[in-house]
Amino acid sequence: MNIAGRIDALLAAGGAPRLHGLVVVRDGRVELERYGAGEDFRLNVPLGHVTFGPDVIHDVRSVTKSVVALLYGAALGDGLVPAPGEPLLPAFPAYADLAEGKEHLTVEHALTMTLGLDWNEDVPYTSTANSELAMEAAPDRYRYILERPLVEEPGKRWRYCGGAAALLGRLIADGAGVPLEEFARERLFGPLGMPFEWTANRGVAMAAAGLRLRPRDLAELGSLVLDGGRGLVPGQWIAEMLRPRVRIAEGFEYGYQWYVSPGQWVTAIGNGGQRVLVAPERRLVVAVAAGDYDSDQTSAEAVMREVLADE
Numbered sequence: 001m002n003i004a005g006r007i008d009a010l011l012a013a014g015g016a017p018r019l020h021g022l023v024v025v026r027d028g029r030v031e032l033e034r035y036g037a038g039e040d041f042r043l044n045v046p047l048g049h050v051t052f053g054p055d056v057i058h059d060v061r062s063v064t065k066s067v068v069a070l071l072y073g074a075a076l077g078d079g080l081v082p083a084p085g086e087p088l089l090p091a092f093p094a095y096a097d098l099a100e101g102k103e104h105l106t107v108e109h110a111l112t113m114t115l116g117l118d119w120n121e122d123v124p125y126t127s128t129a130n131s132e133l134a135m136e137a138a139p140d141r142y143r144y145i146l147e148r149p150l151v152e153e154p155g156k157r158w159r160y161c162g163g164a165a166a167l168l169g170r171l172i173a174d175g176a177g178v179p180l181e182e183f184a185r186e187r188l189f190g191p192l193g194m195p196f197e198w199t200a201n202r203g204v205a206m207a208a209a210g211l212r213l214r215p216r217d218l219a220e221l222g223s224l225v226l227d228g229g230r231g232l233v234p235g236q237w238i239a240e241m242l243r244p245r246v247r248i249a250e251g252f253e254y255g256y257q258w259y260v261s262p263g264q265w266v267t268a269i270g271n272g273g274q275r276v277l278v279a280p281e282r283r284l285v286v287a288v289a290a291g292d293y294d295s296d297q298t299s300a301e302a303v304m305r306e307v308l309a310d311e
């Protein structure tokens with residue numbers, strides 16, 4: 001059975017009950033597109049029952065982080081931001097009082113989520129016991145991040161950290177001299193013809209989880225990665241971004257804000273079942289939007305199993 005047959009059988013059996021959108025692209029051609037309906041949210045704000053379709057945008061949650069990595073590469077290519085190996089704290093001169101003991105932090109530590117800071121996102125994203133929520137509730141999100149104590153040597157261990165993406169977003173905005181969302185419009189979404197929304201907090205785009213895009217556009221971003229950046233993002237950056245740099249688990253590693261299964265696929269992952277998966281050897285891109293927020297994300301996982309099953 002081909003991909004379409006397997007997906008349709010899965011949906012008919014109720015195996016992906018909160019699937020909101022699925023786009024599969026092979027060799028640059030849309031092979032499969034499916035949409036559903038269900039309760040949805042903009043972060044923690046209910047949107048009610050939504051019927052999804054090709055032109056309906058959707059929270060992509062932490063897929064935002066992977067898009068920020070693309071934007072960082074574009075900004076680096078333009079000479080607007082520090083290179084990964086450069087020290088991090090000098091790029092935040094307003095927080096020089098927090099630099100003591102953190103002089104060895106680099107931009108790469110933020111890109112790889114190996115900052116070594118005291119940070120915990122293992123609790124639900126509805127409580128300020130979650131460090132990302134605490135960051136967004138703080139009067140100054142960047143001070144909140146940079147004042148976290150070091151609890152381990154930077155660069156040694158991956159620890160999921162929305163604050164890392166927030167720092168990268170700030171570096172882009174400062175370097176470009178425009179808000180993050182404006183740089184994104186000018187350098188990425190505009191040239192690709194993508195409508196988007198970027199949820200803001202206190203007037204600043206949330207670089208960790210604020211983007212809203214259509215599933216078709218998630219697939220297009222995956223195709224851009226597969227195609228080496230198409231000149232919008234330097235090809236050298238795409239290669240560096242997707243190079244495994246820190247182990248998370250067996251066969252599961254992290255590059256620059258992208259997850260990597262060496263030799264198989266790279267993927268961007270967001271809470272609730274948001275996915276962009278690129279399988280270079282198969283010339284395959286899969287984009288998923290789902291509504292399994294703060295759960296085991298079963299809809300996305302079920303769909304991915306069927307799409308990636310051997311044919």
